Amino acid sequence: IAPAARISNAWDTKVGGTLADALSCNAVVKSFGAEAREDGRLMRVVSRWRRRVNRTWLRYNTTAAVQLGVLLCLRSAVIGGAVLLWMAGKASPGDVTYVLTSYYVIHAYLRDVGMHINNLQRAVNDMDELVAIHGEPIGIVDAADAKPIAVTGGHIVFDAVTFHYGGHRTALYDRLSVDIRPGERIGLVGRSGSGKTTFVKLVQRLYDVSGGRILIDGQDIAHAKQDSLRSQIAIVQQEPILFHRSLAENIAYGRPGVSRAEIEQAARLANAHEFIMRLPKGYGTLVGERGVKLSGGERQRVALARAFLPDARVLILDEATSSLDSESEALIQEAMERLMKGRTAIVIAHRLATVRSLDRILVFDRGRIVEQGNHATLVGKPGGLYRSLFERQATEFGQLSAAG
Template identity: 85%
Template structure:
């Protein structure tokens, strides 16, 4: 796995406009934070001036009444400036907390909304753990970014500019020395951060994401790991990834250390120039002890801010790098988007028409469907059969508009689904997958997912229809039982029955069953098959069949082969066709079943 920083745009040019857009969404809060912190900085900026006045007054001695008054006034000004600085800083700090939290919340929520709406292909090619890591790391990087810009860099730049101006008004040469030194220091720090640190940080972040994905992949598939006794193998696999992550992070951290050493060397040169210059002015009689105190106090403030500026710029670059992948999620186009004028679709009968549909998977040269036309009547029960890869699953995914067709159109009750909102379309289609996925929530919440406002009585009735009520009631917490991640605490048959109950409760006009009884034992299958017959009655039902015995009673069977419907008709009609694909598949399965039964 390689990462070429040169092939990607500079993160700072992508991330900073992204963050500033969120700042502009809160203009009053942005002004309050910036105003409070800049006010505190201005108060700090004038401290050295009155410190110099105080030293000059003290050198005249306590017997001088004017000196005493000047000393007291300078002391009072220092205290007043200190109180002003504290008050203004508190205003800024109090405002930045809700300001930053709102941006973090908005960004995380928006990223989640986009990820939810990305295409099926995007999710198939992405690690869930990596995606979570990108979002959470980017969220916390926003906190560091806001603190760095508003709490650190903005006040630092104000102090640097203000000090250079004030010193330049008294001694032009010192002002120029500080200006030149600050310019060299900041320019060097920015260049090192962008050109030297950022590429290494970007690579280390990518491997940090890789570690998260590897952990999530192994933890999600822990059952498979245990079944093969492969814990040690997975330990070795993670160790390899962590080893490469450690090497990348070490390089990144070492570059931070080298950059810091170079920064300190430049600051040492600047310190010698300023202190030496102020001593020369005093020797030449052009500066009083108070003036030297003012210069030294100003320089130490400038030095502290300059030293911190280097750290802040490094932190800024780090936060930008950490946000880069999050911003990429926001910039990622949504695979299937609603049309600008999309409206909710109303499905009553559930007639489905494929009108000369052409469909090409991304990256494939030849289309799977090329002018496919089929008409499924309202209330018709249709089975889809065929060899693996023949186009059965793609057919139902296109009905749900998980992909957009390349040509032609799909109509439901005469309405083009490409012009309908996806939410309205999918909410009126109930689907039971071959491998049902449950949320780590209660059984009641899982069953009611298609109808979140359903009553407990309706939930239990749906469970009874799916032959799930009895096993649920045997659980210690009944319908309040948490099922574990992806339903891992339930057996395959139990998960399937919960998914069926979810479909029963949804009561949608269109029903899609992807071999919904494949995980059930024979006794449960008979009961569920009977319930499914009742469920399909009066609804448009599409059944993807792997075991052909489940489609014998359907109204029509469509036989797919390489994206074409090569045969269609009832079970009896297709069995009467000598040399037909359906008959061949059915007879082969019957023979295999007979052999398996004899072996038992």
């Protein structure tokens, strides 16, 4: 039974995965009129799952029937043997009664043992995948001497950091050193794949460095408790993810237990209060899975409000104004300026207009910082990478304006 059960359980997982894939990409399916194609894909998976589940069911019932048959044969042999001995005069009626009574007791226990063994085997097979997941090693483990970290100023130092992803032989960062002062607003720019996103992931300790160390306010984050570190870093992602809960719960996620007045104040600072109050249930409105009931700009403003509440000293903005209309971008840019005030801010940007007002811009290229300085310094550097990127974007914008 076990091999067949493992295969049918694996296909059960595939059915769930196929359904989740189609439902989470529902907008794409509708856009291409591909409902019938997705139905067909699901039917193919369900058909294979059904065949394998049917095979497991047949094996289970066949095994149960064989076990029952063996017990019936044993019962017939015992009863027949006792009767034959009595007929031959070698056993008294009391002997026959004793044998039959003892056998029926043993038979009941044997039947129960067989049933429990079958149930145990099915349970073990159903638990296989869960046990395998539980056995997966944790990617980032707190050190034995890990302690809560206290981020009071937001001074971030990359001290000769070397890092490479597990499957890559070449290091992305080779002895990278950066010093970000408390309250400094830093922009990270560069081509895709140059190491900008990895920089902020290392600050959050989503990966461990291969060499060197990262310090926040003089404390090595490798010796800090992960939950303590991340709870003191506010982040607004490029694609904000909201829970299928009320707007109030989403805003308060980084600091549960806050009052309604504090939630509303955070929403006002993020320019989100007005659109929330226009909704039928206001702050009690459910936003749908991943926030699908809100527009991109509305989701982004809710994510900004969520970042206001913890009052963290370190702030990460990952391309927070991308793919938005000009009105939403202006509102979010205004909220970002409020959010960055008094905090150490790291801003990842592809649209260089986002970083023009920042204190310092780090220009990445293949894991190295090739240029750094403010916008005026970098744009005035002949042959510089930042100037090249800026001129290209300015040219594209000019062409779009002319075409409009």
